[in-house]
Amino acid sequence: MDYCLLVILMKYEVKDEKKDLLSEPIKHIDIKTFNAIPLIEAFDHMAFQSRNLANACKIYDRMLVDKDCSIILCLAGSLVSAGLKNIIVDMIRHAMVDVIVSTGAIIVDQDFFEGLGFQHYRGEVRVDDSKLQKMHVDRIYDTYIDEDDLRVCDMTIKKIADGLPSRPYSSREFIVEMGRYLQKNGKNPDSFVLEAYKNEVPIFCPAFSDSSAGFGLVFHQHERKNNYLTIDSVKDFRELTELKVQSKQTGLFMIGGGVPKNFVQDTVVAADILGIDATMHKYAIQLTVADERDGALSGSTLKEANSWGKVDTGYEQMVFSEATITFPLLVSFAYHKGTWKKRKQQKLNQLFQ
Amino acid sequence: MDYCLLVILMKYEVKDEKKDLLSEPIKHIDIKTFNAIPLIEAFDHMAFQSRNLANACKIYDRMLVDKDCSIILCLAGSLVSAGLKNIIVDMIRHAMVDVIVSTGAIIVDQDFFEGLGFQHYRGEVRVDDSKLQKMHVDRIYDTYIDEDDLRVCDMTIKKIADGLPSRPYSSREFIVEMGRYLQKNGKNPDSFVLEAYKNEVPIFCPAFSDSSAGFGLVFHQHERKNNYLTIDSVKDFRELTELKVQSKQTGLFMIGGGVPKNFVQDTVVAADILGIDATMHKYAIQLTVADERDGALSGSTLKEANSWGKVDTGYEQMVFSEATITFPLLVSFAYHKGTWKKRKQQKLNQLFQ
């Protein structure tokens, strides 16, 4: 009989192990440092998703040329933890985006979180998750977050809420306050919540409580019992519809699908219901890995959105490839084209003052 | 030279063409009429997604056996327009679900819409969407909806809102009112908004305004100027957390991903932040086509959720296959097992009275 005797002797210090796990911070890509124009121009003569990406680049540049167009950036997926944050910061700084509609996690757990001085870390996919859980390390695919840091973020939201008058807020209004907080207390200038605040770019989270903000706000309401602030999701929709109505033309730049994609498309219908004749979104690009075959919204084609009267045809393109690769290329192309130099900040937050 | 002269003479009546397009209603599958047990038991000895589906069936049955367990059904994707509505109605009728968390479209545009007597129709994928748009026909992959019917649905939401006191509502509270409306004015008994109302099953929509409800509520607020009702998404989160805390154990039955998946998982953390020691979700199954490779939430594994302390390990299973096929099989299995016969309606809406 083949017996096998195995003795493993392990000694480790738990704290040090956590420190080891959280030792390599995610660094955000800087699209200004490489010029994607030659690559994209080559892609334009090729096929499949490379050509689709080139076409999306051309449509985005066309949005930037069109002086009547307000550009709405829709964000879904773990984009900031993946290292894409500074692209969005740069888009705001260079007047390449006018409105942002996002999932809550991107805004609160990821961007605002980093604005407070915290970081995301390189991790592994194949790992013992229950061990991570014991160390308070949260995993997003191949990245790690220190859960103790996240709790500080939650509590900061509560603190902001505690200092505000008790009334219904749109998520946009509350995110303005988060930007204000970062301007005073932030520890990292590269936050698009902060940058949007400074440039008066409205940010909407149609499902705001579905994030770290939810934790802080639930605690705020729980503690106050009554006389607390509320987040009125109807107000979000009213404000975004107002923005749609005020813009002569609109262009959608969507990363991922989900609620942001649906919400912003619906504004055309909402305007119509209010008796206002708003145009369809004239331009629309989407970077996604979802496809149309399961009938779900995220992968639904922009042609399908045309049947709903939401998106015009002619300047619409889906790119079926993952955003960590395509988003940097797309914005680097547009940045180096320089069309934004003739554009002005639309400062659309001023509409609501 | 080969010249080709083509003359097409078309005469048609627009109204008749629309009627033709909307002539074959979607019929909802009845999982009571076929017994999936032999199929699922065979799947259990096979491989890949068939075996994963069999394991998910076993876990769902285990949730039904566990007397301490509250079962939370999370819905995302165009499930009702696809013919899956009556499965959910049957789950409520037979005490197979205790809480529902859903996207707004499923609740308002699809289920409530059908409760008002409207229908969805078989359509085509390859079609001229701009032509559909002119006829007020909206497309979801291979199904059609009459946009004029949808407007009636929007306005019904407004009417309900107009009749309610002006205060912040959770989406759950408003959906109770929708159920009450259907009981009085509904034209189709097969609506799970109605059935949940009757059986006091709470329904949450964390992004309620991102739906046909949004249109009606925006109109309501717009007309009233002030003194209108609001939808407080924080209240949603507080109430769902309260439900989590009151349940000894919880099991998640997720179709698709998106906001419902994230929202319900977050309740464990929310409870913790309020200083209450809530258990992780003990059981979790998800039917999805998304995968983990793009780092987004919808395809994130249930193992990953364990690192966040949200989902326990041991009884969790993802089935990577489309829900129009897997959902009927799964619930037919559980229905014919009959475990639900020993279960009682938990009537969790009573918690909030």
Place this chain on the structure above:
Amino acid sequence: MDYCLLVILMKYEVKDEKKDLLSEPIKHIDIKTFNAIPLIEAFDHMAFQSRNLANACKIYDRMLVDKDCSIILCLAGSLVSAGLKNIIVDMIRHAMVDVIVSTGAIIVDQDFFEGLGFQHYRGEVRVDDSKLQKMHVDRIYDTYIDEDDLRVCDMTIKKIADGLPSRPYSSREFIVEMGRYLQKNGKNPDSFVLEAYKNEVPIFCPAFSDSSAGFGLVFHQHERKNNYLTIDSVKDFRELTELKVQSKQTGLFMIGGGVPKNFVQDTVVAADILGIDATMHKYAIQLTVADERDGALSGSTLKEANSWGKVDTGYEQMVFSEATITFPLLVSFAYHKGTWKKRKQQKLNQLFQ
């Protein structure tokens, strides 16, 4: 400092551990034991992939009705190791298929392998693969194979080759010899290589050496130095084109994509090049998870194949869902419809005698 001292003492017998790993054989589903007709008829009034599956069922039944039609089954993916083998055996026994085109692995490593008395086993996805490797356990996603058994299979192929005259063979001819071998020496009557042999159903493997057969045949040639048999892939193509030409109509039933899908579609063009006026494939269904967006063959649409003059339009349907779930439903539907009762075995191997 929190030191943690961990001592693990493990004693195990390697052979027993391997036996444990290989303790739960995959069992093949029997589509005769459940009737999928009610389910599929419900699917026909629904949407997305359930309706596509229902339409594929109707097209397959139409192939069975059409007396002029030869039905060609194309197989790719680990179908036999997943428990789908007996469906194919039943299709042959009940005259529901006339020609098979397959990857080598399905024919040799999986079906012939089981015909020799070996089995596949339930396994795990998340496992230490290097440990498996040391134990001679091969993994396919969540199934295990005993590598030592596979070597016996390889050597059996060599033995068959050693006993045959030295000349070029089509894969079809060699697979006939494998069937003959199983009839004499097989240990499991449920093998479709055997069943096809008995019913004179031709089986083609366009990439025959890319399988366990390759190992045996390389050894055969290596040992002989010269005077060995060869596998002429051109002969395969000639023979399959001959079959296409002899059939008035053809219907394709494809599972997965890859070489079998391409090979069989190409026969229409091959006939044309030989100056013979062959019809396009009149019917075509495909069960696959691949999609068209990367331009690769496996996910290319059957409409696209029409541009090549390979597949006719009207009776073609792709079902985008995994075959372990959809294949049993599809064939159970057709089996219980009973259309095959009026069909005769076409015994197409006789064409080459």
Place this chain on the structure above:
Amino acid sequence: MDYCLLVILMKYEVKDEKKDLLSEPIKHIDIKTFNAIPLIEAFDHMAFQSRNLANACKIYDRMLVDKDCSIILCLAGSLVSAGLKNIIVDMIRHAMVDVIVSTGAIIVDQDFFEGLGFQHYRGEVRVDDSKLQKMHVDRIYDTYIDEDDLRVCDMTIKKIADGLPSRPYSSREFIVEMGRYLQKNGKNPDSFVLEAYKNEVPIFCPAFSDSSAGFGLVFHQHERKNNYLTIDSVKDFRELTELKVQSKQTGLFMIGGGVPKNFVQDTVVAADILGIDATMHKYAIQLTVADERDGALSGSTLKEANSWGKVDTGYEQMVFSEATITFPLLVSFAYHKGTWKKRKQQKLNQLFQ
């Protein structure tokens, strides 16, 4: 009643319409004209597929550094029609690849085809395929091919076969003859069949007849009746195994999956069966959109391949993103790193002379 009278008058010349469709040739990307190093180095600090791509780049560079390593490029998917041809030409010219294993379509219908002076064209996805068919225009997703050109390609294969001695050939041997033909008669210097011929880089097509070559060779055999050449797929496998045995180390660079992926991995086992102690493939990278969940080979993980004793662990990486975007970035990175400058052409075709 709303009557709508529509009269369309169309006049077009069929030949001109075809010319219009085939007016924009695909242009092949030149990875020497842009430097992907800064982008890839940024990706290395990010997450998801961007980081996986960066890791694959590092592994490929490691293969180029390792003097003992033979680099085997595996090709599947419509890569050449998509504009990726010159990347492969450049890899050969700069000693960045030592062996190629490919599907037949890439070698014959696409590369050799362009070597004869023909081209691929930009096309559309949403198009009337039956109309294309009538015009002899073949579609691959969003590209077009003139079917009349393809027939010339088929007949050229026949002509080459007609001029060769009648004996069994490996696909490698036949492809050498195709390179020889192009050197004399080719009309485009950018062909990797030609470039491989000049640099004595072996090219294998394990399913050679499953391509335009099949058409020509069937015609050759059909016309000759007997005394024709054959393609012995066993010989392919023997030769590739011989190459594996002769190389101290091997690295796999796989684009797509399918037969090439499987075939080259199997050589380790084949060597073992011949009693030769070959090492596992030391390095392995794969660019693919397939995933592991359906158990099929194309998406099977390289960890899984380790259980089979085929691929070593440590230096293996899958990149789940489409190759038209990732392949140019990967090879541009390696090209500009310049490691290839210290490498020599291995000229492995000499092994078989």
